[in-house]
Amino acid sequence: MGADLAIKNLHVNVEGQEILKGLNFEMNRGQVHAIMGPNGSGKSTLANTLMGHPAYEVTAGEIWFKGENLVGLTADARARLGLFLAFQYPSSIPGVSVANFLRTAINARHEQADGGDNGNGQPRGISMRDFRKLLKEKMAMLQMDPSFARRYLNEGFSGGEKKRMEILQMALLQPEIAILDETDSGLDIDALRIVSEGVNELMSPNLGVLVITHYQRILNYISPEYVHILLGGRIVMTGGPELALQLEERGYDWVKEAVNK
Numbered sequence: 001m002g003a004d005l006a007i008k009n010l011h012v013n014v015e016g017q018e019i020l021k022g023l024n025f026e027m028n029r030g031q032v033h034a035i036m037g038p039n040g041s042g043k044s045t046l047a048n049t050l051m052g053h054p055a056y057e058v059t060a061g062e063i064w065f066k067g068e069n070l071v072g073l074t075a076d077a078r079a080r081l082g083l084f085l086a087f088q089y090p091s092s093i094p095g096v097s098v099a100n101f102l103r104t105a106i107n108a109r110h111e112q113a114d115g116g117d118n119g120n121g122q123p124r125g126i127s128m129r130d131f132r133k134l135l136k137e138k139m140a141m142l143q144m145d146p147s148f149a150r151r152y153l154n155e156g157f158s159g160g161e162k163k164r165m166e167i168l169q170m171a172l173l174q175p176e177i178a179i180l181d182e183t184d185s186g187l188d189i190d191a192l193r194i195v196s197e198g199v200n201e202l203m204s205p206n207l208g209v210l211v212i213t214h215y216q217r218i219l220n221y222i223s224p225e226y227v228h229i230l231l232g233g234r235i236v237m238t239g240g241p242e243l244a245l246q247l248e249e250r251g252y253d254w255v256k257e258a259v260n261k
């Protein structure tokens with residue numbers, strides 16, 4: 001049996017330049033992994049590539065998830081399979097309310113590939129009543145003011161509010177692998193704890209979380225079993241939580257020396 005998510009020899013070009021250069025990585029649901037690495041090392045490139053962002057061109061390698069090679073699948077198809085990305089820089093959608101966006105996203109996530117319906121010729125979907133209940137519950141978990149549901153998505157949201165919004169999305173979509181790209185950046189000390197506790201509440205044997213971060217702090221709350229270092233387009237080192245502490249203390253020079261970069 002292979003891992004739930006298995007990335008093999010991944011090469012990715014962005015704007016014609018090779019950013020990921022033979023990256024290997026594996027993780028299972030039920031686990032927390034962290035990826036750390038210097039600015040520009042390719043962490044967001046990896047996240048965006050996993051989600052199928054069209055600007056990221058896979059020139060070689062494979063991404064196996066639930067028995068399918070994701071390379072070539074649309075972002076939409078990947079989300080339906082249960083992959084989720086909390087963006088480093090979430091974008092706003094003026095004119096679309098948070099509630100409408102989330103309900104549409106939930107329905108799209110659970111839409112059957114065969115266009116399955118509810119038996120009455122109506123597309124399958126969450127009822128307004130169930131949706132409201134679920135939204136209220138998850139917003140309370142993340143200590144978000146209910147009035148956010150009526151605002152336009154991310155329009156005028158503070159940096160921290162946007163990050164919380166990403167985790168609300170995750171809570172509602174119930175992915176199987178969630179990638180959190182610097183969700184901690186921009187969160188104040190209390191918000192970091194609240195958001196982390198929210199992620200921990202969502203943890204289950206069916207959810208694997210990949211935390212991309214620069215700082216050890218978030219890992220105090222969301223404890224990873226494995227910490228990986230991404231450098232020069234590859235995972236060059238893997239260790240336990242102590243690796244994050246070591247980086248905090250010593251920076252990346254010693255890693256570069258150790259791997260000769």
Ligand SMILES: Nc1ncnc2c1ncn2[C@@H]1O[C@H](COP(=O)(O)OP(=O)(O)OP(=O)(O)O)[C@@H](O)[C@H]1O
Pocket residue numbers: 014015019037038039040041042043044045046055088
């Ligand atoms: N859409 C893009 N267009 C042009 N260059 C890009 C694009 N995406 C990534 N790159 C380049 O690829 C390299 C890796 O960027 P990436 O965003 O993956 O780094 P990162 O490890 O996430 O860094 P950070 O820690 O600063 O978030 C950088 O040199 C960046 O400029």
Ligand SMILES: [Mg+2]
Pocket residue numbers: 043044045088181
């Ligand atoms: Mg990044």
